[in-house]
Amino acid sequence: MRSKVQAFGGFLTGMVIPNMGAFIAWGFITALFIPTGWVPNEYFSKLVGPMINYLLPLLLAYTGGKLVAGQRGGVAGAIGTFGLIVGAEIPMFLGAMIMGPFSAYIVKKFDEMIEDRIPTGFEMVINNFSLGIIGLLLCLFSYSLIGPVILQANKAVTVAIEGLVKTGFLPLLSVINEPAKVLFLNNVIDQGIYYPLGMQNTLEAGKSIYFMVASNPGPGLGLLLAYSLFGKGTSKKTAPGAIIIHFLGGIHEMYFPYVLMKPILIISMILGGASGILTFSLFNVGLVAGPSPGSIFAYLALTPKGNFIGVIAGVLVATAVSFSITSLILKSSKQTEEEFEESVKKSKEMKQEGKKLLNPALVQKEVSNSPINFVAFACDAGLGSSAMGASAFRKRVEKEGLSITVKNFAIEKVPQEVDVIVTHKSLLDRAKLAWPNKRIVTIENFMKDSNIEQLLEELLAQKQNA
Template identity: 50%
Template sequence: MAQSKSKLAVQKFGNFLSSMVMPNIAAFIAWGLITALFIPSGFIPNEELNKLVSPMVSFLLPILIGYTGGKLMHEHRGGVVGAIATMGVVVGADIPMFLGAMIMGPLGGYLIKKFDQAIEGKVKTGFEMLVNNFSAGILGGILSILSFLIVGPAVAIFTGWLENGVEWLVAMKLLPLTSILIEPGKILFLNNAINHGILSPIGTEQAHEAGKSILFLLEANPGPGLGVLLAFSIFGKGTAKRTAPGAAIIQFLGGIHEIYFPYILMRPILFLAVILGGMSGVFTMLLLGGGLFAPSSPGSILAIAAVTPHDAGTYLANFAGVFVAAAVSFIVAMFVLKTGKQPDEDIDDAANKMQEMKGKKSSVTGMFTQSQGFPQNVSKIVFACDAGMGSSAMGASLLRKKVKEAGLHVNVTNTAISNLTTDAEIVITQDELTPRAKNKVPSAYHISVDNFLSSPEYDKLISQLHGHVTEKDHEELAAANVQNTSDDTLLLENNIFLNMEFADKEEAIRFAGRALVNGGYVAESYVEAMIERDKITSTYMGNDVAIPHGTEEAKKAVLKSGFTVLQVPNGVDFNGEKVRLIFGIAGKDGTHLEILSGIAVTCSDMENIEKMVQATSAKEIKNILDEN
């Protein structure tokens, strides 16, 4: 058990480090391209443009990594503090500080997150911006000074030790043994930590002194993965054999090494194939004098060719290293596949296993399956929208009703996308919000809808849930689905307006917001937040209904929960959709959810919509809503 937990921790750590580098690969490619073109030994040497090379590798790349690491910990605010903290290690060292950025970026994000949690709810109204800006600036400044004085020099010393170790391995002809760590490390998603955190800084120093470094090729060599995929193409079975040729092309020409990981995981003994292939490739390049003058990002044969020094001997050495690595891994993989006793290769299962190792959905899986697998033992479904108090609450209410009618015991809740947590097994969002939700909780099963009030996805989900629900305490989960609040002041008859006409949706939203202000439900600033919210994502819900409400940040402008209803018989355009009923919403502390649930249930039936549109009094509309 302890060993399993340790392995999982390593995998999560590797995935986190990888997540700092992967969003910034484009910057590495840009730097590699400029380096390949304009350095003195480049394709088109240019003294002026060559001035871009050093600042990009010394400043741009580490700061981007630091910002991304901080953002992973605490959104944009964490990213800013992480970038400030990273600046200290960048200036405090003479080598590219990728490793230092991987330390200071997340540390800055983590500390500002803890600070924000400590002062949450304690800052007086009106002082939030002042406290936010000064706290981030002061903390970032302190971390930058500490990283300049302590972390930067410490990382430089550590990197020096590593460099001496690499030089010793080269002198002793033992560098090929690094494949024993590097090749399995790639499968465990430590590849970017190894490549960009250790090999790239040392390789950059070597390339500066000698014009090239073999270290850039230790992880980037596409040969080992290519050999395994070619073996599956010829000797594999089932879907593995059918998909391997396409995967080989993507891996070799596109440099997406991740695509061959599932094939290794199907037959763990194939780790031996990539390790021996990697060792053979490194040995060949050492023997012939191979190397690159900049990192190869991504690790494709085309990128390797672009950053190979322009002499025939080095081209021969590098290509020979790739070819030998592919040949050796092919021979070993062929032997494994021909002599193995497993009857078939299930690439889908292997891809799912890779997802579990990473702790998130993998883009590779989508290349083999039509959709992500439906989760087992579902206990929590979350509707998410921008603010978490309008459209998501209505959608959750409808699904909660359907879940109850189906006799299922699954907790259905709603929240803002920014507040999504990793325990959400199924996440439902509007189409345009799904990418944000996937980025926030990539491990969840995501469902997109375009109509929160009448979506066929709900019935499809109910049918999928049968046989996939948890055996947890049913009474506890059922109780979690019950709304216990009730307040007759949430919807008053004088906040229901009949026979309205509006030139456009902005005019309608402003009217609804003004009614909330006049009713004492919200502060003046909430009206503009309602306009902003609809610009982010349309508040049209389907069934001729819109529910304009404020943004997540505008919750502090809500004085108490309340609603206003606008009847627009002739309709008003909401991004091409005709809206005849508008519910302006202000929600505070969840006290609005009960009536919002009633609105959702009522408006899911078009017969009720027609009754409210044709109603001749506010009392009639209120009665229709109260009946549900």
């Protein structure tokens, strides 16, 4: 079930991430030119409304449709979503994420139905007119029926979360956010809920706290700082590098393995996240667009005029709380990092002897006699941790003089010709679901992991035996 939810989050990410440049451009226009902006300009501020009402939802719809059914799906998604936009009182981001893929799915099924039945010479006529007619029906359908339903659902979610804001219970969202993030479900929450609500809120207030309730880099920074000082073995050595990638680079996946290795640390993440949200609320601050990636640089760049003190305070408070609790847990923990590494080593030895692994989640390796020519690093969106892992492994492969292709992908977008898929162990079920016949190597840390070392040794041995 979790793997299916992760896949859904990956699909949402595939819709949102390619268009983040447009969202950020809108955020800058808003921050600069609205009456409360840095350089208020009545002429340029006229761009704010049309962009958020028309451009951004249509981009989401087109991209979502294209993911489902290529170019025709993208066009169908845009046409179908336009009915929602015209009939709605608010920006239709949630509607675009639903109607875009749905419209493309209808076109895809129609194309499959008429495949090989089109008379020679009539392909263009049938393709163009079928897309036009289906688009017409979808546009009318969304305008008259789907739009009102999505509008009511959107209002219900908005009222619920705004109720949390008014009652002061917004920090409780961390109880959901933080566990979801370390289970790689963060994209479902951010791209599916908070970003659409944040855009609507920004149109009214010029900023929104919704962009910050799950993207604050402070809790992760505090945890990694604590590991840098009080961790043991590999975790202590890798934490400083992870800090740079997480806090400055905005790749939050870097701290997930440290929590998964010691699950009780989710307490420090929840309290750190909640304290950050509380601080943001007390200062009444927000961002003008979604910070993607969640880097401190993105936070500062998207902070509107007069909000810097509150934004920085929220990040620092979250860091301090997370650091304090993580440090206390690490210093009082009886289990050492060396014991953890010994457990992994023992499991591998038992596997080599043909016995059952003590912990099958640590590594999954299928026996294969075929040569390895293409290694894919895969993560939720194919842009964060997998890109970093692929880059590091590619440099090592090139240094050893190996003719191996190493690239990064979203799990569901891995090419069929790949020989080995490398992914985080928490994404194993999802990887198996997408690629049941592929060899999958699981890791715990994209920067340094014993299974990566073993894979490299295998490639070196392959070269020597060639």
